Amino acid sequence: MSTTFRSLRNFNYRVWASGAIVSNIGTWMQRTAQDWLVLTGLTHNNATSVGIVMSLQFGPQLLLAPLTGYAADHFDRRKLLFATQAAMGALALALGLLTVTGIVQLWQVYVFAGLLGCVTAFDSPARQTFVSDLVGEDDLANAVGLNSTSFNAARMIGPAVAGLLIASVGTGWVFLINALSFVAVLGALRMLRLDELHHKPLSARARGSFVDGFKYVWARPDLKAALLMLFLIGTFGLNFPIFISTMSVTAFHAGASEYGVLSSTMAIGSVTGALLAARRARPRMTLLLLAATLFGTGCTAAALMPNHVLFGLVLVVIGVSAQTFTTSTNSIVQLTTEPAMRGRVIAILLAILMGGTPLGAPVVGWVADRFGPRWALGVAAASGFAAALVGLAYLMKYRQLRFYMEGRRLRYSIDDPRPVSPASVPESVTAMQRSGLDEAEEDTTSSV
Numbered sequence: 001m002s003t004t005f006r007s008l009r010n011f012n013y014r015v016w017a018s019g020a021i022v023s024n025i026g027t028w029m030q031r032t033a034q035d036w037l038v039l040t041g042l043t044h045n046n047a048t049s050v051g052i053v054m055s056l057q058f059g060p061q062l063l064l065a066p067l068t069g070y071a072a073d074h075f076d077r078r079k080l081l082f083a084t085q086a087a088m089g090a091l092a093l094a095l096g097l098l099t100v101t102g103i104v105q106l107w108q109v110y111v112f113a114g115l116l117g118c119v120t121a122f123d124s125p126a127r128q129t130f131v132s133d134l135v136g137e138d139d140l141a142n143a144v145g146l147n148s149t150s151f152n153a154a155r156m157i158g159p160a161v162a163g164l165l166i167a168s169v170g171t172g173w174v175f176l177i178n179a180l181s182f183v184a185v186l187g188a189l190r191m192l193r194l195d196e197l198h199h200k201p202l203s204a205r206a207r208g209s210f211v212d213g214f215k216y217v218w219a220r221p222d223l224k225a226a227l228l229m230l231f232l233i234g235t236f237g238l239n240f241p242i243f244i245s246t247m248s249v250t251a252f253h254a255g256a257s258e259y260g261v262l263s264s265t266m267a268i269g270s271v272t273g274a275l276l277a278a279r280r281a282r283p284r285m286t287l288l289l290l291a292a293t294l295f296g297t298g299c300t301a302a303a304l305m306p307n308h309v310l311f312g313l314v315l316v317v318i319g320v321s322a323q324t325f326t327t328s329t330n331s332i333v334q335l336t337t338e339p340a341m342r343g344r345v346i347a348i349l350l351a352i353l354m355g356g357t358p359l360g361a362p363v364v365g366w367v368a369d370r371f372g373p374r375w376a377l378g379v380a381a382a383s384g385f386a387a388a389l390v391g392l393a394y395l396m397k398y399r400q401l402r403f404y405m406e407g408r409r410l411r412y413s414i415d416d417p418r419p420v421s422p423a424s425v426p427e428s429v430t431a432m433q434r435s436g437l438d439e440a441e442e443d444t445t446s447s448v
Helices: 003-009 011-042 047-063 065-074 077-100 106-134 137-168 171-191 209-218 221-236 240-251 256-279 285-304 308-335 339-355 357-371 373-398 427-444
Strands: 402-406 409-413
Touching (some): 003 137, 011 240, 011 256, 047 065, 065 209, 077 106, 106 308, 106 339, 137 256, 137 308, 221 308, 221 339, 221 373, 240 256, 256 308, 357 373
Antiparallel strands (some): 402 409
16 A cells, blocks of 8 residues: 555554545535525625634634643543534534424524534544544554545535535535434444554643643744644635635626535645645645745635636645645644643644634625625735745744855755753643654754
8 A cells, every 4th residue: 555545554544534534525515505505595695694604613613722622632532522423413413404494594503503613622623633543653644644635535525516416405405414424433433443542641630731732832932833824824714615605606606516616626636735745754844834825826816817717726726735734734733742732732723723713704704795705815815925924934043944046046954943941841741741842853853
């Protein structure tokens, strides 16, 4: 089996991945149908309402981060996932029944989005860190990349199928199909070979232990830079339900089928980016810098496209850059964080990635309503370039990034990272973090 797919040699990972792809397709079908229902069924092309739904769905990731990370580090992740996945399926079923019977209202969608956000807030850190229970540390980066590939392959299939179903049978049936898809992931959790899981020691339950995740990150310049870059792009750049739906309806005057195809087109790039990430054993900060720059450039080009065909082609580039950035950030954080702290640090990452949406989505939606969707894409482009500046500043300050001319070619070099003083590490996490700092230094060493 090729290096790209090496984690699939593991029985438990194969079972988990098989169930996850089915559930992910259903999830993307529901996201597409939900946005379309709000935009065209419950409002008159109101992008702000779509932004509110996104805020309610992703806001709990930010508000509940200390609790959700604590849960991922202190409880059996497999049992926790049983509970969260079953609850998500029940919510999809209830919303589907309301929609099929024709009694659904906008406020009800808001309520379900908020409830789903609360459940997802506990599900996401457990699901992300559960990968390390399925495979060993040596295959962790590969498994993270394959998870992203699965998620984005579903993103390629789900919206296109949802668009066809919306046009033929309506949005309610899409929600019901998503509810059924959770049977696959629940079945996968039941089929796992428990004796082959790579269990990590659960963290001791001590007063203030959930705060240690923030102290840990604050003492790590590399993590602070990566998470700040993620905040900028995640808050103002990754609002594609707004970008694609408003460009489809108001700029290109397209229907549900075209909207679904455009969403799937972007996923082609996302799958490509995830597969490329799966091949890298240890991604580096320079890759985040390049991905953020490409993201800003792609969003700028998308805002200028005259028709939906060219717009779709540019979405492929945006998909590659966005997925490379997010997957590599996830891998860097997991690989350089002490296992006992991993759940809390990943919860912070997800809080930034998902929790930034309540801040950015209403702003981007308002820009789309007030100035047009092309200007909203301009906001996304600015977020990519701002993130690139953050990465550049980190590399120059902590990695001594230097540019020089060799003949007629511009070249650059990066020195070894500066050693981190133990005094800069919070006393409550010094013992755990020192090994993480050493690993981070090894990870970020490079020269050109």
